[in-house]
Amino acid sequence: xxxxxxxxxxxxxxxxxxxxxxxxxxxxxxxxxxxxxxxxxxxxxxxxxxxxxxxxxxxxxxxxxxxxxxxxxxxxxxxxxxxxxxxxxxxxxxxxxxxxxxxxxxxxxxxxxxxxxxxxxxxxxxxxxxxxxxxxxxxxxxxxxxxxxxxxxxxxxxxxxxxxxxxxxxxxxxxxxxxxxxxxxxxxxxxxxxxxxxxxxxxxxxxxxxxxxxxxxxxxxxxxxxxxxxxxxxxxxxxxxxxxxxxxxxxxxxxxxxxxxxxxxxxxxxxxxxxxxxxxxxxxxxxxxxxxxxxxxxxxxxxxxxxxxxxxxxxxxxxxxxxxxxxxxxxxxxxxxxxxxxx
Numbered sequence: 001x002x003x004x005x006x007x008x009x010x011x012x013x014x015x016x017x018x019x020x021x022x023x024x025x026x027x028x029x030x031x032x033x034x035x036x037x038x039x040x041x042x043x044x045x046x047x048x049x050x051x052x053x054x055x056x057x058x059x060x061x062x063x064x065x066x067x068x069x070x071x072x073x074x075x076x077x078x079x080x081x082x083x084x085x086x087x088x089x090x091x092x093x094x095x096x097x098x099x100x101x102x103x104x105x106x107x108x109x110x111x112x113x114x115x116x117x118x119x120x121x122x123x124x125x126x127x128x129x130x131x132x133x134x135x136x137x138x139x140x141x142x143x144x145x146x147x148x149x150x151x152x153x154x155x156x157x158x159x160x161x162x163x164x165x166x167x168x169x170x171x172x173x174x175x176x177x178x179x180x181x182x183x184x185x186x187x188x189x190x191x192x193x194x195x196x197x198x199x200x201x202x203x204x205x206x207x208x209x210x211x212x213x214x215x216x217x218x219x220x221x222x223x224x225x226x227x228x229x230x231x232x233x234x235x236x237x238x239x240x241x242x243x244x245x246x247x248x249x250x251x252x253x254x255x256x257x258x259x260x261x262x263x264x265x266x267x268x269x270x271x272x273x274x275x276x277x278x279x280x281x282x283x284x285x286x287x288x289x290x291x292x293x294x295x296x297x298x299x300x301x302x303x304x305x306x307x308x309x310x311x312x313x314x315x316x317x318x319x320x321x322x323x324x325x326x327x328x329x330x331x332x333x334x335x336x337x338x339x340x341x342x343x
Contacts, residue, residue, distance in 0.1 A: 029306025030288060031324065031338040037086045040335035041066055042312035042328040043156070043263075045101035049114050049133075053318050053337075055325060056116060057096045061333045065095035065122050096121055098155030098210075104172065106145075107192040109134065115194065116142065117174065119155050126153035126179055130194055151188035151197045154179050156209040163220040165246025167191075170219060173200070173247050176208055176227070183207035183231050187247050204250040205241045212266035214273060216294050220245050223253075223273060223295045228262045236260035236280055240295050257298040258289045263311035269322055269342060276305065276315055276324060284309035284329050288340075307338045 037055055044058025044066070059065045099119030105112045114133040120126050128150040131142040157177025164171040172190040174197070177183075185207040187200040203224075211227025225240040238260035240253040256275075264278025264285070273291040275298070277284070286309040288301040305324075313327030313334070321339040328334070 029304070030302045031306035031322075031340045033307070033336055034323075034339045035337040036335045037325065037337060038088075038335070039066055040333040041326050042333050043097040044314050044326055045099045045116055045119075046314035046316055046325055047101045047103050047114055048316060048318045049103050049112065053316075053323070053325075054101065054114060055314060056101060057099050057119060058326065059097035059333075061328060061331075063097065063122075065097045065120070096127060096155075098157075098177075099127075100157065100159035102159060102161055104161045104170070104194070105192070106132070106194050114142075115145070115159075115172075117159055118153070118157050118177065124180060126155055128153040132194075145194050147195050147197070149197050152179065152184075152186070154184055157184070158211070158213045158222070158224065160213065160215060160222060161219070162215050162222055162247065163218070163245050164189075164191075165244075165248065173222070175203060175213075175222075175247065176205075176211060176224070178209040178231065181231070183209055183228070189247070200246065200248050203241070203243075203247075204252070205239065206237065208237050210262040211237065212264050212275060212278075214266040214268045216242075217268060217271055221294075222247060223266065224250075225256055225266060225275070225295065226261050226264060226278070236262055242295060253295050254297070256289075256295070257300070258287070259285075261285065265313065265315035267315050267317060267322060269317050272342075274301075274322060274342075276322075277310055277313065277327075279311035284311055286310065305338075305340070307336065308334070310334060 041058035044055050046055045096119030101116045103112050104115050117130040130145040132145045133142050151174045154177035158175040160173050161170045175187040185203045188197045189200050190197045208227035213224045222243045227237045229235045229237040240256050241250045243250050259280040261278040261280040267274045275289040277286045286305045287303045288305050289298045290301050291298045308329050310327035310329045314325045321341050323339045325337045326334050
């Protein structure tokens, strides 16, 4: 008897998209609004730490940076009706937008820390300082992470923890973005102490800012797509690249099926990469795309996710759901938090 063939990843993805479509038809949209947070904002940093969703910095619709950050109640219970779910956290050292935030286990620290790095102020002053928050609770204070050597200051860049090519475990990487006069495509890394940044080299992709990036499922490589390709005018990048371990080499992937765009995010969830909304030559977007093969092919999940078209939002995974918070629709910033269960 001929043995039945195992379904391919593409076939499984097609089946998954069919069930997502059925769920969307039943509920009206892929995403549902699960709450709001104080101070509508764009270009903020967000991360999940110890069961809590943190949002920090960002800017208003007129690009006035925020200093205050907020955290939700534990385990997403904050969302309820979304009216009194957030607690103010002590601010970091100055208001900033275009910053990045991740959770990382620093060497000689007993618990993972929230790390915030880069960004720009209202006077376009750029930062290369990394701040850490160990406690992860109301009353915890961001403090300066001492640094013996820093990467060049920047904003709207990539910041990620990925597998090291030099030692066992993960290290920190900063790449791309912009400074006060140009776009960037350099790559810097720091060891697990986070205090000594060294140059990895220049990426093969063109200098850019406000691009999407994410690690693959085993955190060994990084995927980069889209962004702004010009410092002086609005030009959208249309390419996608994947790194080797250590981010010293990059391989160009087939051109994505989604439109060239910037101010959007890429999120890894359940073995797939998701791209959400952003801004392209036609305006603001709220479409969702998925790739089952680390960015080699992309398929449309929906052309209208449920929330209004927007860019500059924060996207992450929380409680197994894909979460989108804040953003700008070209008229005003949003204070909404939306989630989609794609399990």
